[in-house]
Amino acid sequence: MPLQTRVPAEVKRRFDAAADLRGISLSRYLEELIDLDPLAPPRDSRPLQQEGSIEQISA
Template identity: 45%
Template sequence: MPSVAGRERRTYGTGGQVPFATRMPKWLKEEYDAAAQRQGLSLSRLLEELIKLEPLLSPREADDQSADQLSA
């Protein structure tokens, strides 16, 4: 994939990446492409950053795990 001027580079070999594919409506992909371009990111990097924003546990589950760790 060609480089894009101004886009942040990652150090080669540090990711342990695996392929990720999905299907979505064309209009949605166009919106994500535009958002990625506005932020100077690749679409993959934008999706990675968005996933990081979404906690994998609900607040209640996170609180329960924290309490379990404290009592251990």
């Protein structure tokens, strides 16, 4: 059963701002973050790298 909750407005603003700075959507930003988490389960298939991804910016 999925659990839905509201994200505090300040947290959402911070994530939106971080995604905007990278020129990517909030959804893409969250996908990039989960890819960096060593405890997260691996994806079956990884989409092509997009320009402005976190990995490219931090490299």
